[in-house]
Amino acid sequence: MEIHQQDFQDRRGTGTMDVEVPAQRPASAGRVSGATAAVQAAVQAAAPAVPRPVPIPAPIRTGHRFLIYKQDPSVAELGARLAFVPSVVLNGPTDARVRTVLDGVTPVARNVNGDFVFAAGTPQFDCAHTFAVVRQALAMYERHNGGRPIPFAWNVDGNTDRITVYPHAGLGANAFYSRTAKALKFLFFTPEGQPQSTVVHTCRSFDIVAHETGHALLDGLKPGWLAADCPPQTGGLHEAFGDLTAIFLALAQPDQAEALVALTKGNLHDKSFLADVAEEFGRALGMPSGLRNCDNDLKLSQVGNEVHGISQVFTGAIYDVLADVCAFETARQRRTKDPTLVLIEVAAELCRLVFDAIVASPATGARYVDVANEMLRISAGRGHPPIYRTFVRNRFAVREITTAATSLTDLMSGRMRMTDADYTGDGRDVTEVEQLDEHSASLRAEQDRTRCCGTMQMPEYQVVSAEKLARHGSLEDDDILHDDLEELREAFG
Structure with missing residues (x-):
């Protein structure tokens, strides 16, 4: 064996070895001399192991943890839990789309780990919780929008103004979205007959925050739908979209979906926190449970022109479709997928279907049948099993929204073949009713x-016409007072 001096000099130059060894005579073939063996031992002892670290993948961007109520303070089985917002959030909290304002409290600062984690029930918690739920709702619909940002109604011609969230906007048993103020405002109140210390903050309700955020996002997508001069069903779509936002956002969170499956054994028609909207708020107003029950049996003939009731008809139809599709997919995938994962996937797909159907519906005066037909058309285009569209047709028909394109006999008698992917009732998979x-x-x-x-x-949606609202852009006080100002101009002319 021959050992070259240059080899060691090269190693010495790299800092891996600093022992210089003189050149050696060639040893006899097949034998290693004692000197050579000693040199080899010295080399092995002196040379440190070359580290070969395994690279650790790092996220492209940072994110922050928020402590939030997963429903509201009264829903003890969920309580307050950590949620992760995977985007850059500055002290406030504020980011490129949403900012938070609470006099004397904001900006709320991140902790040393960059997180917004505060004791539940404190003003700082209210700021963080409200911001996080608004941000989660916005992110959910942007995922269904192909990752593209969803504009607020005023985000036109390069305008990037944020929406401002006011967790403690004032005294009252309500919450609202205002295009004029570019804001979401959450009020607080003391229930009648309760001590002053028993304050209900609407901002602490996951459902209420999601609902009002739904109004803001739908106003960006369909700015003409909030006008009072549209048909009652158009107003119902706005209210229903708010409630459905709360439902779909809850089911987009694995811990809530898992809790629901465990609580109901996978039967979405069992009483649960999902169908009851704003439990604490509803009880504070003297209701037996939540403010609204999404798992209802209301029909259009029972609600007249009252928009709150009309909205529950649409919400109930979509909730029934959700339960139907979930039952079908759970049975179909029972041996291959956990039921919680099935529920999450079904809810996400139905949310995307409803979202896309709404986007495709008329700019003003939209009716429930418009959305139903878009759902049928889009579902067929995506290759969903025919039974999906059977569920949609049946649920809208039984609530007296649409005609029954196929017989409802099997549905009403409980004999639907819920595991038959090709089931249509009578063989016709129609996509227009x-x-x-x-x-x-x-x-x-x-x-x-x-x-x-x-x-x-809000006055801005009561008096400003659908045509004006549908143009996008900001609203000013003079837009709301337009008719009165015109009368004054004529009088003073």
Whole structure:
């Protein structure tokens, strides 16, 4: 064996070895001399092991943890838990789309780990919780929008103004979205007959924050739909979209989905926190559970032109479709997938279907049948099993929204073949249905918004026309007072 001096000099130059060894005579073939063996031992002892670290993948961007109520303070089985927002959030909290304002409290600062974790029930917690839920709702719909940002109604011609969130906006049993103020405002109140210390903050309700955020996002997508001069069903779509935002956002979170499956054994028609919207708020107003029950059996003939009731008809139909598809997919995938994962996937796909159907519906005066037909068309285009569309047709028909394109006998008698992917009732997989009653008060009468949330009560949506609202852009006080100002101009002319 021959050992070259240059080899060691090269190693010495790299800092891996600093022992210089003289050149050696060649040893006899097949034998290693004692000197050579000693040199080899010295080399092995002196040379440190070359480290070969395994690279650790790092996220492209940072994110922050928030402590939030997963429903509201009254839903003990979920309570407050950590949530992760995978985007850059500055002290406030604020980011490129949302900012938070609470006088004397904001900006709320991140902790040493960059997280917004505060004791539940404190003003700092309220700021962090409210921001996080708004951000999660926005992110959910942007995922369904192909990752593209969803504009607020005023984000036109390069405008990037944020929406401002006010967790403690004032005294009152309500919450609302205002395009004029570019804001989401959450009020607080003391329930009647309760001590002053028993304050209910609407900002602490996951459902209420998600609902009002739904109004803001839908106003960006369909700015003409908030106008009071649209048919009552159009107003109902706005209220329903808020409630459905709360439902789909809850099911986009694995811990909530898992808790729901365990609580109901996978039966979405069992009583649960999912179907009850705003439990604490509803009880504070004297209701037996939540403010609204999404798992209801209301029909259009039972609600007249009252928008709050009309909205529950649409929400109930979508909730039934969710339960139907979930039951079908759970049975189909029972041996290959955990039921919680099935629920999450079904909810995400139905949310995307509803979202896309709404985007494809008319800019003003949209009816429930418009959204239903878009759901049928899009579902067929995506290759969903025919039974998906059977669920949609049946649930809208049984609530007297649309005509029954196929027989409802199997549905009403409980004999639907819930595990047959190709089931249509009578073999016809139609993708267009008709309005059941063109003379329904939900289409012909003026909107009655007396029982709606604060958003639907705002003057800007009561007096500004659908045509004006549909143009996008900011609203000013003079837009709301336009008719009065015109009268004054004529009088003073």
